[in-house]
Amino acid sequence: xxxxxxxxxxxxxxxxxxxxxxxxxxxxxxxxxxxxxxxxxxxxxxxxxxxxxxxxxxxxxxxxxxxxxxxxxxxxxxxxxxxxxxxxxxxxxxxxxxxxxxxxxxxxxxxxxxxxxxxxxxxxxxxxxxxxxxxxxxxxxxxxxxxxxxxxxxxxxxxxxxxxxxxxxxxxxxxxxxxxxxxxxxxxxxxxxxxxxxxxxxxxxxxxxxxxxxxxxxxxxxxxxxxxxxxxxxxxxxxxxxxxxxxxxxxxxxxxxxxxxxxxxxxxxxxxxxxxxxxxxxxxxxxxxxxxxxxxxxxxxxxxxxxxxxxxxxxxxxxxxxxxxxxxxxxxxxxxxxxxxxxxxxxxxxxxxxxxxxxxxxxxxxxxxxxxxxxxxxxxxx
Amino acid sequence: xxxxxxxxxxxxxxxxxxxxxxxxxxxxxxxxxxxxxxxxxxxxxxxxxxxxxxxxxxxxxxxxxxxxxxxxxxxxxxxxxxxxxxxxxxxxxxxxxxxxxxxxxxxxxxxxxxxxxxxxxxxxxxxxxxxxxxxxxxxxxxxxxxxxxxxxxxxxxxxxxxxxxxxxxxxxxxxxxxxxxxxxxxxxxxxxxxxxxxxxxxxxxxxxxxxxxxxxxxxxxxxxxxxxxxxxxxxxxxxxxxxxxxxxxxxxxxxxxxxxxxxxxxxxxxxxxxxxxxxxxxxxxxxxxxxxxxxxxxxxxxxxxxxxxxxxxxxxxxxxxxxxxxxxxxxxxxxxxxxxxxxxxxxxxxxxxxxxxxxxxxxxxxxxxxxxxxxxxxxxxxxxxxxxxxxxxxxxx
Numbered sequence: 001x002x003x004x005x006x007x008x009x010x011x012x013x014x015x016x017x018x019x020x021x022x023x024x025x026x027x028x029x030x031x032x033x034x035x036x037x038x039x040x041x042x043x044x045x046x047x048x049x050x051x052x053x054x055x056x057x058x059x060x061x062x063x064x065x066x067x068x069x070x071x072x073x074x075x076x077x078x079x080x081x082x083x084x085x086x087x088x089x090x091x092x093x094x095x096x097x098x099x100x101x102x103x104x105x106x107x108x109x110x111x112x113x114x115x116x117x118x119x120x121x122x123x124x125x126x127x128x129x130x131x132x133x134x135x136x137x138x139x140x141x142x143x144x145x146x147x148x149x150x151x152x153x154x155x156x157x158x159x160x161x162x163x164x165x166x167x168x169x170x171x172x173x174x175x176x177x178x179x180x181x182x183x184x185x186x187x188x189x190x191x192x193x194x195x196x197x198x199x200x201x202x203x204x205x206x207x208x209x210x211x212x213x214x215x216x217x218x219x220x221x222x223x224x225x226x227x228x229x230x231x232x233x234x235x236x237x238x239x240x241x242x243x244x245x246x247x248x249x250x251x252x253x254x255x256x257x258x259x260x261x262x263x264x265x266x267x268x269x270x271x272x273x274x275x276x277x278x279x280x281x282x283x284x285x286x287x288x289x290x291x292x293x294x295x296x297x298x299x300x301x302x303x304x305x306x307x308x309x310x311x312x313x314x315x316x317x318x319x320x321x322x323x324x325x326x327x328x329x330x331x332x333x334x335x336x337x338x339x340x341x342x343x344x345x346x347x348x349x350x351x352x353x354x355x356x357x358x359x360x361x362x363x364x365x366x367x368x369x370x371x372x373x374x375x376x377x378x379x380x381x382x
Numbered sequence: 383x384x385x386x387x388x389x390x391x392x393x394x395x396x397x398x399x400x401x402x403x404x405x406x407x408x409x410x411x412x413x414x415x416x417x418x419x420x421x422x423x424x425x426x427x428x429x430x431x432x433x434x435x436x437x438x439x440x441x442x443x444x445x446x447x448x449x450x451x452x453x454x455x456x457x458x459x460x461x462x463x464x465x466x467x468x469x470x471x472x473x474x475x476x477x478x479x480x481x482x483x484x485x486x487x488x489x490x491x492x493x494x495x496x497x498x499x500x501x502x503x504x505x506x507x508x509x510x511x512x513x514x515x516x517x518x519x520x521x522x523x524x525x526x527x528x529x530x531x532x533x534x535x536x537x538x539x540x541x542x543x544x545x546x547x548x549x550x551x552x553x554x555x556x557x558x559x560x561x562x563x564x565x566x567x568x569x570x571x572x573x574x575x576x577x578x579x580x581x582x583x584x585x586x587x588x589x590x591x592x593x594x595x596x597x598x599x600x601x602x603x604x605x606x607x608x609x610x611x612x613x614x615x616x617x618x619x620x621x622x623x624x625x626x627x628x629x630x631x632x633x634x635x636x637x638x639x640x641x642x643x644x645x646x647x648x649x650x651x652x653x654x655x656x657x658x659x660x661x662x663x664x665x666x667x668x669x670x671x672x673x674x675x676x677x678x679x680x681x682x683x684x685x686x687x688x689x690x691x692x693x694x695x696x697x698x699x700x701x702x703x704x705x706x707x708x709x710x711x712x713x714x715x716x717x718x719x720x721x722x723x724x725x726x727x728x729x730x731x732x733x734x735x736x737x738x739x740x741x742x743x744x745x746x747x748x749x750x751x752x753x754x755x756x757x758x759x760x761x762x763x764x765x766x767x768x769x770x771x772x773x774x775x776x777x778x779x
Contacts, residue, residue, distance in 0.1 A: 265773035293383045311677055312677040364669045
């Protein structure tokens with residue numbers, strides 16, 4: 001039995017945390033709110049210098065060839081300070097998709113740039129009014145002489161840090177398919193208002209944009225489902241980092257804040273509230289470690305492992321942030337404190353590429369609880 | 383990270399499994415798991431089971447070999463619990479003797495006490511209870527009222543204990559008393575190894591809300607003990623108590639695996655019970671709730687694994703291990719609460735008239751003890767808040 005991160009992984013955590021401290025915690029996130037987007041790029045290049053961007057990229061593509069567990073400390077520490085950027089989308093979704101389904105030429109063209117930090121890749125999947133796994137796309141890919149031309153509109157597209165490539169889905173004769181599209185080939189980008197102002201989402205339009213087919217046509221949903229296992233494991237780490245910071249800041253506050261001549265942490269109503277946050281945090285951490293392990297080792301229970309973690313942690317993160325605001329009292333309701341930033345981030349991630357309900361459904365089906373196969377919306381069909 | 387068991391550990395599991403197949407009571411593995419209802423036969427059958435365990439070398443695997451144990455490793459203890467839960471083995475009637483009293487005596491007892499008691503605890507000849515709680519002192523053990531006063535060279539004990547597990551079946555009691563009043567609440571406590579077979583000790587079973595009688599009130603009226611019955615030093619019982627509590631390390635393992643098994647039985651019910659012609663699990667509300675519980679139970683088990691890892695690496699559990707009891711007991715309540723809810727109107731029935739032979743109703747009622755016994759959830763939360771999060775102590779302490 002050895003259920004812990006390795007010494008190297010913990011050492012790497014220390015290095016990342018030191019760098020985050022140098023960035024002054026949530027200062028980068030707050031800078032984005034003030035429209036100072038330069039911080040996103042400079043933080044991203046800082047992480048690249050530390051080798052973070054090379055972690056999941058295979059050695060043949062100039063990466064370090066490490067696994068999902070090696071990303072755990074990275075995303076816990078970036079999640080702790082709500083670091084804005086598209087590291088999650090690039091390293092935990094685009095890279096696994098490219099590594100698994102990319103042609104040698106696609107890998108050679110994209111992955112070394114990701115490993116060096118020169119390129120970030122985001123995902124343009126949703127369309128207006130559709131689900132994570134729609135039966136079909138409105139966005140269509142027409143065959144041309146030397147590839148495909150994509151036409152349509154995607155929404156809820158993460159664009160912070162100016163990704164230069166998007167992985168997107170479009171309808172082909174064979175069904176829903178995945179494509180790579182260059183950011184420079186988009187015909188328009190309209191930024192959307194987001195509750196979590198440290199993030200940026202956009203509606204992007206393709207007008208016969210050149211698209212490079214990724215994987216087999218007609219397999220978009222299955223490929224995305226595979227990629228999302230990696231993504232959700234990493235997302236869980238990020239949320240655990242946020243929860244950890246919430247517990248820490250709330251406990252500290254309860255020790256110094258005096259009411260009725262007592263530090264409020266002495267009152268059971270407050271104390272037990274923080275303990276409940278701590279209970280959820282430790283459960284979240286265990287589930288997220290196991291999810292990353294299951295993805296890294298391709299364990300038989302990886303779907304249940306990842307989706308159990310995702311559904312539990314999404315809810316627990318929101319609750320921890322909400323309870324923290326309550327325990328902070330009036331000051332917790334203000335913009336001055338960071339707690340509200342964590343609440344908005346937790347809410348931002350709640351339905352990010354899948355909902356709590358989706359994850360619970362996936363858990364139930366993967367554990368074989370149902371005698372009948374899942375309906376169309378539970379398991380994607382082409 | 384590594385979740386596999388070593389070859390040696392798997393061999394240990396195989397050996398235990400093979401032994402259980404031959405030695406469990408007749409019909410047990412096939413599902414005939416009824417124990418006698420009346421105290422006398424119940425007690426006898428459980429003592430017989432412990433005798434069988436002892437003869438097979440499985441009664442106290444964590445004890446040192448010199449006392450008749452196996453010097454089992456922590457991983458072997460975990461495997462032991464997994465296997466015992468898997469076959470739903472009969473309860474260990476002398477749980478308190480084996481897991482708490484004897485290890486404490488090995489550490490702090492006199493040679494005479496070791497000679498007198500350890501062997502009898504192992505064989506099941508002597509069953510033990512522990513006299514902690516009192517009507518006015520539940521989780522707060524420093525508020526004891528039971529007194530022991532020295533008179534003519536003997537200790538005369540008066541007071542009342544409550545929630546005393548197994549006392550109606552026990553021969554001896556690990557008894558907490560006050561032998562002097564002190565400003566400091568942790569002082570003046572003395573632990574006696576009380577002989578329960580005497581006139582001054584009266585045991586009255588307490589009927590729990592689930593119909594069981596595991597607990598008792600114990601009335602002590604001029605009960606007698608001697609200096610030889612004191613564990614550790616007179617007045618220094620608090621240290622003995624702490625030592626004893628540290629010996630309870632494997633209790634959580636059994637609870638974690640039992641919870642997992644109980645949840646499996648709820649899943650089984652949801653898959654097999656049909657409402658309006660479809661299995662319960664096809665109801666999205668049921669599916670959603672069970673998937674949520676699955677995540678949290680899995681999380682509780684993984685927390686436990688993380689703490690085992692900490693123990694294996696550092697020789698002792700991390701501070702976080704105190705979270706385990708709280709999580710597991712709260713989840714036990716939630717699992718059966720949900721199991722009741724999803725049964726709909728039929729959930730009001732019980733015993734053989736109920737779905738699944740009333741298993742969920744039985745467990746639901748029993749589950750209310752989980753968050754009270756062994757320290758209430760509130761006391762656990764205080765401990766975690768103060769010891770792990772460093773929050774200030776409760777008022778009045």
